[in-house]
Amino acid sequence: MRVFLGITGASGAPYAARLLAALSCSCSEVGVCASSAGLEVLATELYGDARLSRDETVERFLEHARGGSVTVYDPQDWRAPYASGSAKVDAYVICPCSMGTLGTVASGAMQNLIHRAASVALKEGRKLVLMPRETPLSAIHLRNMLTLREAGATILFLAPGFYHGAETVDDLVDFVVARCLDQLGIDHALTRRWGQ
Numbered sequence: 001m002r003v004f005l006g007i008t009g010a011s012g013a014p015y016a017a018r019l020l021a022a023l024s025c026s027c028s029e030v031g032v033c034a035s036s037a038g039l040e041v042l043a044t045e046l047y048g049d050a051r052l053s054r055d056e057t058v059e060r061f062l063e064h065a066r067g068g069s070v071t072v073y074d075p076q077d078w079r080a081p082y083a084s085g086s087a088k089v090d091a092y093v094i095c096p097c098s099m100g101t102l103g104t105v106a107s108g109a110m111q112n113l114i115h116r117a118a119s120v121a122l123k124e125g126r127k128l129v130l131m132p133r134e135t136p137l138s139a140i141h142l143r144n145m146l147t148l149r150e151a152g153a154t155i156l157f158l159a160p161g162f163y164h165g166a167e168t169v170d171d172l173v174d175f176v177v178a179r180c181l182d183q184l185g186i187d188h189a190l191t192r193r194w195g196q
């Protein structure tokens with residue numbers, strides 16, 4: 001399975017790290033692209049240093065990978081396979097997804113590889129999972145999400161449930177990442193399933 005993982009500047013870096021670990025275990029290839037705000041959030045939330053350099057942030061983030069083939073792309077790399085519908089890609093995920101990226105993709109504009117990959121997924125009718133985080137939500141945010149849902153995207157809000165006996169923050173992160181893996185059809189044992 002070949003999966004694109006876009007990381008943008010919404011709060012939720014631990015979800016992205018856990019998702020990279022799970023995808024790199026299960027997929028033959030993972031393409032990662034982080035916006036500059038996405039890198040700032042990774043540096044702030046995972047490493048406690050908003051001023052960490054781009055290279056160091058990427059290097060440390062890749063330590064979350066658990067094997068497989070993981071390639072990092074620059075946000076302006078229009079030659080990346082994920083920039084074209086002619087490349088075979090099974091699924092696209094943006095986690096976390098900022099309201100800025102959500103609005104750009106909903107408008108059809110493409111300012112970086114993350115927007116372009118999401119747009120390719122929609123035009124090709126492929127799986128696109130958007131994992132937004134913001135609160136409260138304006139009418140504009142809500143309309144953009146509806147637009148994207150109607151265009152075929154899955155909106156998987158970064159909102160963990162508390163009914164599965166979570167004891168740690170990691171349990172809450174796993175809850176959301178498990179829902180994403182379910183959407184991608186990837187087997188996992190991150191959480192107990194309801195009724196089991």
Ligand SMILES: Cc1cc2nc3c(=O)[nH]c(=O)nc-3n(C[C@H](O)[C@H](O)[C@H](O)COP(=O)(O)O)c2cc1C
Pocket residue numbers: 007008009010011035036037038040041044097098099100101102133134
């Ligand atoms: C630490 C930090 C946390 C942020 N949290 C959010 C958030 O939860 N949701 C959101 O939509 N934007 C958030 N932002 C603002 C976005 O990063 C900003 O709008 C940025 O332009 C998004 O660009 P991108 O979509 O290209 O990554 C945050 C920014 C920083 C630095």
